Amino acid sequence: MAVVGVLALQGSYNEHMSALRRIGVKGVEVRKPEQLQGLDSLIIPGGESTTMAKLANYHNLFPALREFVGAGKPVWGTCAGLIFLANKAVGQKLGGQELVGGLDCTVHRNFFGSQLQSFETELSVPMLADKEGGSNTCRGVFIRAPAILEVGSDVEILAECPVPSGRPSITIPSAEGVEYFADKML
Ligand SMILES: NC(=O)CC[C@H](N)C(=O)O
Known part of the structure; x- marks a missing residue:
């Protein structure tokens, strides 16, 4: 086992x-x-x-x-x-x-901001349905979450959570910014 x-x-x-x-x-x-x-x-x-x-x-x-x-x-x-x-x-x-x-x-490390900017959203993960059957979405819980800014060519991405373009990655986003981002995903 x-x-x-x-x-x-x-x-x-x-x-x-x-x-x-x-x-x-x-x-x-x-x-x-x-x-x-x-x-x-x-x-x-x-x-x-x-x-x-x-x-x-x-x-x-x-x-x-x-x-x-x-x-x-x-x-x-x-x-x-x-x-x-x-x-x-x-x-x-x-x-x-x-x-x-x-x-x-x-x-x-803290792409989305402080603890107060934590959020949940439904993520589309087509591979879940393809490989496991059932739903192709998964609830994403972003608690003071990091974001992946870049990946190497060998990394396979299973799900993506788009963010508004042009937002500088270092500044802490406003609550509205996160709401906008969450709305886009729902
Ligand atoms: N939920 C989390 O694990 C948050 C990670 C946190 N942002 C850190 O720097 O470690």
Whole structure:
């Protein structure tokens, strides 16, 4: 039986562990480098990537995480987890933060603004219907969410969430801007 690791330093690791339990998959909380051994895949959850990076540094997890990603094992990063996996991040706190890397993309850490600009929207994911049957949409929950600004030619995009063109990526968007963006998606 496949064993899925969940990086359990900070953020929504409990929710991922319960989701794995619900579907009958064995999940293991990962806090130390040696706990990555023997895992088939890894989930890096959402949370706060700067804090998560500090904790990962404290536990000396970065080399083992890079080795895991480099070995080509499946790794799923949501929100802060995505930031961890990006080759490059912008909009970081002063002094920057360490990344695991491996996913050929540039992310903006807080693209949509502060916690108050968090939103949900229905995303079109045609591949869901093609491969899994059923609905071709998925509810996207954007909590102080990052955005992927650029991807390398080898990255396959499964869903896109368009933003109004011309908006500078570094400024924090107004509530109206986010409303406009959410309206476009509904
Ligand atoms: N929901 C999230 O994981 C938000 C990520 C957050 N913007 C960060 O910098 O880590």
